[in-house]
Amino acid sequence: MEVYTIWRPDYWLSGWMKAGTAVVSLLAVVALVRALPVVMQLPSPDALKKLNSELEHRVQERTADLSASNAQLGLEVRQREGAEAEVRRLNESLQHRLTELQALLDLLPVGIAIARDAQTTELRTNEAYARLTGIPSHHKVSLSNPPFEVPASFKVLQGDCELNRDELPLWRALAENRPVLDTELRIVHKEGREVQVLASAVPLHDTAGRVCGAVTTLQDITAQKLAAQELLAVERRLQDTQKLESLGVLAGGIAHDFNNLLTGILGNSSLARLDLPPGHAAVRASLDNLDQATLRAADLCKQMLAYAGRGRFVIQPLNLSQLVRETAGLLEVSIGRQAGLQLQLSEGLPAFQGDAAQIRQVLMNLVLNASEALADKGSTITVRTGSLLATHEYLMRTDFHDLAVEGRYVFIEVSDNGCGMDAVTQAKIFDPFFTTKFTGRGLGLPAVLGIVRGHRGAIQVYSEPGKGTAFKVLFPALEQLATSPTPLVSAAATAKASGTILVVDDEETVRRVAKKILNGSGFEVVVADGGVEAVELFRKTPTQFAAVLLDLTMPRMDGEEVFRALQEINPKVLVLIMSGFNEQDTVSRFVGRGLAGFLAKPFNSEMLLAKLHAVLAGRLS
Numbered sequence: 001m002e003v004y005t006i007w008r009p010d011y012w013l014s015g016w017m018k019a020g021t022a023v024v025s026l027l028a029v030v031a032l033v034r035a036l037p038v039v040m041q042l043p044s045p046d047a048l049k050k051l052n053s054e055l056e057h058r059v060q061e062r063t064a065d066l067s068a069s070n071a072q073l074g075l076e077v078r079q080r081e082g083a084e085a086e087v088r089r090l091n092e093s094l095q096h097r098l099t100e101l102q103a104l105l106d107l108l109p110v111g112i113a114i115a116r117d118a119q120t121t122e123l124r125t126n127e128a129y130a131r132l133t134g135i136p137s138h139h140k141v142s143l144s145n146p147p148f149e150v151p152a153s154f155k156v157l158q159g160d161c162e163l164n165r166d167e168l169p170l171w172r173a174l175a176e177n178r179p180v181l182d183t184e185l186r187i188v189h190k191e192g193r194e195v196q197v198l199a200s201a202v203p204l205h206d207t208a209g210r211v212c213g214a215v216t217t218l219q220d221i222t223a224q225k226l227a228a229q230e231l232l233a234v235e236r237r238l239q240d241t242q243k244l245e246s247l248g249v250l251a252g253g254i255a256h257d258f259n260n261l262l263t264g265i266l267g268n269s270s271l272a273r274l275d276l277p278p279g280h281a282a283v284r285a286s287l288d289n290l291d292q293a294t295l296r297a298a299d300l301c302k303q304m305l306a307y308a309g310r311g312r313f314v315i316q317p318l319n320l321s322q323l324v325r326e327t328a329g330l331l332e333v334s335i336g337r338q339a340g341l342q343l344q345l346s347e348g349l350p351a352f353q354g355d356a357a358q359i360r361q362v363l364m365n366l367v368l369n370a371s372e373a374l375a376d377k378g379s380t381i382t383v384r385t386g387s388l389l390a391t392h393e394y395l396m397r398t399d400f401h402d403l404a405v406e407g408r409y410v411f412i413e414v415s416d417n418g419c420g421m422d423a424v425t426q427a428k429i430f431d432p433f434f435t436t437k438f439t440g441r442g443l444g445l446p447a448v449l450g451i452v453r454g455h456r457g458a459i460q461v462y463s464e465p466g467k468g469t470a471f472k473v474l475f476p477a478l479e480q481l482a483t484s485p486t487p488l489v490s491a492a493a494t495a496k497a498s499g500t501i502l503v504v505d506d507e508e509t510v511r512r513v514a515k516k517i518l519n520g521s522g523f524e525v526v527v528a529d530g531g532v533e534a535v536e537l538f539r540k541t542p543t544q545f546a547a548v549l550l551d552l553t554m555p556r557m558d559g560e561e562v563f564r565a566l567q568e569i570n571p572k573v574l575v576l577i578m579s580g581f582n583e584q585d586t587v588s589r590f591v592g593r594g595l596a597g598f599l600a601k602p603f604n605s606e607m608l609l610a611k612l613h614a615v616l617a618g619r620l621s
Contacts, residue, residue, distance in 0.1 A: 102126070111218035115204075118174055118211045132195055132218050133187060156197075157186045170216040173201035177211055184221075196222045237402060256553055258297070259580030260507040262602035266294045267513030270605035274520065291604075298602050315583065317351035317478060318359065320410045321385045327360050328383075334364065335371040335381065339416070344384040350477040352410050358451045359475075365448050366414040366471050373418030373469060384413040387477060390458075398474070400430070400449060401458040408477040409457070415470035421463040429461070448473070499546030500524040501612070504534040504562060505578065506554045510601075514549060517605040518612075531557025535565045542570040547596065547615055552579035552586060560589060567594065576615050578603075 005014050105112055111129030116122045125135060134153040156163045165171055169180040179202040187195045201216040269290050276283060324345055332341050363383070370381045387410045388394075395401045421429070430449045452459055455475050463469035501523050503514045508529070515525040526545070528534035531554055538545065548566060552559035559577060566573050571594070579586050580601040587598055596615045599608065 109220070111220075113170070113216050113218075115170065115174070115214045115216075117213055120170065120174065120214070128220075129218055132197060132220060134189055154187050154189045157188060158184070169199045169201040170214055173203045173214050173216070174211060177203055179203075194222075195220055196225045237400075256580050259601040260505075260510050262294055262298050264507075264509030264513050266291065266298075266602045266604045267510075267517060267608075269294065271513070271516050271520065274605065294602070315353055315355055317480065318354045318356055319349065319351060320359070320412060320475070321345040321347065321349055323356060323359055324363060324383055324385060324412065327363055331364065331367050331383075334368060339371050339374050339379045339381050341367070342380050342382045344382060346384075346386045348481065349385065349387050349410050350408060351480050352455075352475040352477050354455050354475060358454070362448050362451050362473060363412065363414070365445065366473075369445065370414055370416035370418065370469065373416055373420070379417055382413075382415045384415070386411055386413075388474075390474065395458055398458040398460040400453060403453055403456045404458040404474070404476070405456075409474040410477045411472050411474045413470060413472040415468065417468040420465045420467050420469055422465050426461060426463055498522055498524075499616070500526060500544050502526050502528065502534060502538060502545045502548045504528045504531065504548065504554075504559075505551040506530050507551075510551070510578075514608065517608050520605075521609055523612075530554055531559070531562040531565075534562055535569075538566055538573075539569055542573075545573070547574040547576060547612065549576050549578060549599070549612070552577050552581065563590065563593070563595070574615055576611060 002014070005011060105126040106128075108126065109128055111126065111132045113123050113125045113129050116124070125133075129135070156168060158167075163185070166175065169183050173180045179200070181200045183199045185197045185199050187197050189195075198219040198221045199216065201214055203211050204213040204215065206212040269287050273284065273287050276287075324343065328341065328343060335341065367381060367383065374381075387408060390404070390406060390409050392406050395404050395406065398404070429445050431446065449459065452473055452475075457473060457475045460472040460474070461469070462472075501518050503511055503518070503525055504527075505511050505514070506529055511527045511529065515527055518525045523546075526537060528537055534548075534550070535557075538548070550559050550562055554562075559579075563575050563577075566575065574596040575594075576597045576599055577586060577590070577595060578599045578601055583598050583600065587595065597611055599611045603611075
């Protein structure tokens with residue numbers, strides 16, 4: 001204020017300030033006088049010692065408390081560090097176990113997927129599951145995700161019906177809160193791969209019993225299904241084979257007995273014609289009619305033998321295309337104006353071993369069946385020949401291929417554009433006496449089957465209702481090229497002969513006819529009604545007989561046993577086997593054993609004498 005009053009003479013303000021300062025100072029003096037005695041009062045030395053002792057005690061207590069707290073804190077720190085180390089160890093162990101578990105799951109052939117929530121928003125899979133579905137493994141994939149995240153590389157079918165998400169076992173197990181086991185499904189991928197998939201699913205629960213996820217498994221049963229189908233096909237083929245063999249034995253037995261009767265009829269007819277004086281045209285015509293009826297009966301017998309697989313008689317290398325070409329005229333006459341016949345014949349085919357008459361019968365039966373399947377005139381039947389290399393897989397797709405083996409085959413295919421067949425009809429066409437015709441024996445296709453099986457071939461049939469039918473018949477090919485079939489030499493021996501022939505047959509009719517034919521040609525004949533009598537007669541005079549005419553099928557002692565016994569007595573004996581069965585199968589039983597020849601039943605005088613003269617001349621038949 002003094003400085004201020006230098007510049008401005010406000011002395012009244014300065015005075016007031018000084019007055020206030022004086023009042024304040026006075027008040028401070030009064031307060032100081034009252035407080036000074038208390039302030040100046042100091043504790044005594046004992047009090048100070050006591051206070052100091054109390055202070056030291058408190059410091060010690062506080063220090064002890066602090067040390068205890070520090071020790072407890074150190075213990076807690078160590079315990080925490082130990083716990084954290086244990087947690088790290090457990091986490092590492094858990095991760096290791098999870099890695100092991102995932103590796104184990106990936107090694108399992110069964111697909112496994114785990115849904116970690118009830119909505120399946122997170123689905124973890126193993127490698128097998130990924131392989132079966134095409135979903136990447138260890139990815140969080142689910143059909144519950146947004147559309148852009150849902151895998152669309154496959155579809156799931158049950159039977160022929162595609163399933164939506166809610167119909168799959170995983171979602172059914174979650175929705176119904178129950179296991180869904182062993183559901184057969186098909187997974188069809190976009191690229192066409194198909195897997196037949198056995199699916200199961202079970203729900204997972206938390207501690208409160210609520211559904212918290214699910215586990216589903218997929219087991220690839222494609223191979224098992226294929227194996228089961230193949231086993232079923234094999235069983236069906238075995239049943240068919242057993243049926244064919246059973247019926248074949250029956251047909252073969254009937255044909256054998258029937259052939260013996262036909263041999264008597266045909267032989268007696270031949271003898272009657274030889275004994276008939278010149279003229280008598282009406283009698284000769286009757287004998288001709290008798291021969292024709294006998295031959296027709298023999299043809300029926302051949303069909304039965306063909307069905308039995310024993311119908312081949314004259315085996316030689318054949319040219320399939322030429323055989324068809326030579327039969328074309330007869331085929332055109334047989335089908336008449338009902339349809340046109342178109343031939344597509346390959347040249348340069350390899351030859352095959354077969355019986356020309358039997359192959360013609362196959363062709364005739366197939367063409368006649370095709371013509372009867374045509375509804376409209378002007379339709380076409382196509383006969384095609386060719387060759388192919390048949391693999392095991394190809395043969396498995398054919399019918400009755402149990403005797404066929406891999407290799408080169410020649411084939412004849414007869415196709416039409418007629419009414420076709422449904423699956424039910426097609427399954428029965430080779431059954432004996434089954435027919436779709438109003439009349440008929442129903443032996444056409446069964447006979448075809450027997451001939452094909454007898455030639456160790458196979459048949460492939462394709463048919464659709466309203467579109468037509470195609471039969472492809474395969475015969476095993478030879479390495480040589482095909483040549484013209486060798487015509488049968490029907491040499492009727494008229495020259496007189498000499499020598500004694502032993503005729504062995506259990507049928508009296510056959511013995512009587514054979515004896516008359518041979519006696520008429522100059523031979524002496526001794527007959528035996530069975531194998532036992534034949535061996536006894538032969539043992540008495542083993543060098544008396546120029547040849548033995550021996551039936552193959554006889555009771556008690558069959559032809560093979562008789563042949564063996566005769567050879568033991570005289571190894572140089574000439575034996576001509578008689579049978580209505582397959583020549584190849586019959587002769588194969590005597591391979592390397594010196595069989596002189598084979599005579600097919602039924603036979604007439606010319607056939608018998610031609611065979612016998614050939615045997616006596618040293619020419620094997």
